[in-house]
Amino acid sequence: MRPVGIRTARLVLDLPVPADADLVTRYCQDPLFEQYLTTPWPYSRADAHAFLGEHVPESWASGRELTWALRRVEGGPLLGVISVRDPKRELGFWMGAENRGLGLMSEAATAVVEWTLGGGIRGATTVFWRAVEGNVASASVARAAGFRRIEPADATVPTRDGTGTLPAWHAVREASVDPRARASWDAVLATRRAVRPR
Ligand SMILES: CC(C)(COP(=O)(O)OP(=O)(O)OC[C@H]1O[C@@H](n2cnc3c(N)ncnc32)[C@H](O)[C@@H]1OP(=O)(O)O)[C@@H](O)C(=O)NCCC(=O)NCCS
Incomplete structure (x- = not known):
């Protein structure tokens, strides 16, 4: 598959390229990545080059993984x-840590899911998280x-070394948002309360 760009109100989603190696190397030093991702740890510049120069273009070509940069x-x-x-x-x-908290990943995730389920990936009817x-x-x-949170029998993810599992949250999204989706998170995420003037 050839790389496809996506635009949102505030973002351009396009191909991550070797020129992004410095930033990717820097962002991937974040201790949260060791805890929550399976990116290499410790993360080196060579890892960024392999990701940007090989993994990203090869996985677009095979269609196995479609990866976008947020800009x-x-x-x-x-x-x-x-x-x-x-x-x-x-x-x-x-x-990247300094870009968080602005709603940008929510915007990107919504756009990628809608693109995927709107015919971007032929035959795709569900996206998992x-x-x-x-x-x-x-x-x-x-x-x-x-996404709507689901509780599969095996609610785990593999550990980064692949030898074990960790308890995990799972969710699914279909083309139209399930009316139960928002409430499905109530057990694990705080719901926003209306701010009342004092
Ligand atoms: C998860 C991650 C991508 C979110 O990026 P972001 O750009 O901050 O996301 P947004 O600004 O769109 O925020 C989305 C929501 O997360 C909440 N949020 C962001 N950072 C948070 C934090 N540290 N603790 C609690 N909530 C947080 C925001 O308040 C917002 O909630 P809302 O929709 O109820 O308002 C970012 O924290 C990250 O890169 N984490 C490390 C890597 C990771 O865990 N990736 C996911 C693996 S499954």
Whole structure:
């Protein structure tokens, strides 16, 4: 498959390229990545080069994983990364620490899911998401993108070395947002309360 760009109100989603290696190397030093992702740890510049120069283009070509860079403008600095991966169309993402908290990953996740389910990936009717239990920021992105939390029999994710599993949260999104989606998160995420003037 040839790389496809996606635009949102505030972002351009396009191909991560070797010129992004410095930023990717820097962002991937974040201790949260060791806890929540399976990116190499410790993360080196060679890892960034392998990711950008080999993994990203090869996985677009095979269609196994479609990976986008989040940027404010075309050709601008990479802010974070989002992907959809086979075999289950699983959404994965990370944002460079200094770019968090602006709603940008929620915006990107919504756009990628809508693109995928709107015919971007032929035949795709569901997108899955999962995260290590307790990853509230990731779950909040999934909630904002319309995912519904599910409780499969095997509610785990593999550990980064693949030898074990960790308890995990799972969720699914279909083309139209399930009316139960928002409430499905209530057991694990705080609901926003109306601010009352004192
Ligand atoms: C998860 C991550 C991508 C979120 O990026 P972001 O750009 O901050 O996301 P947004 O700004 O769109 O915020 C989305 C929601 O997360 C909440 N959030 C963000 N950071 C948070 C934190 N540290 N703790 C709790 N909630 C947080 C926001 O308040 C927002 O919630 P809302 O929709 O209820 O308002 C980012 O924290 C990250 O890269 N984490 C490390 C990597 C990771 O865990 N990736 C996911 C693996 S499954």
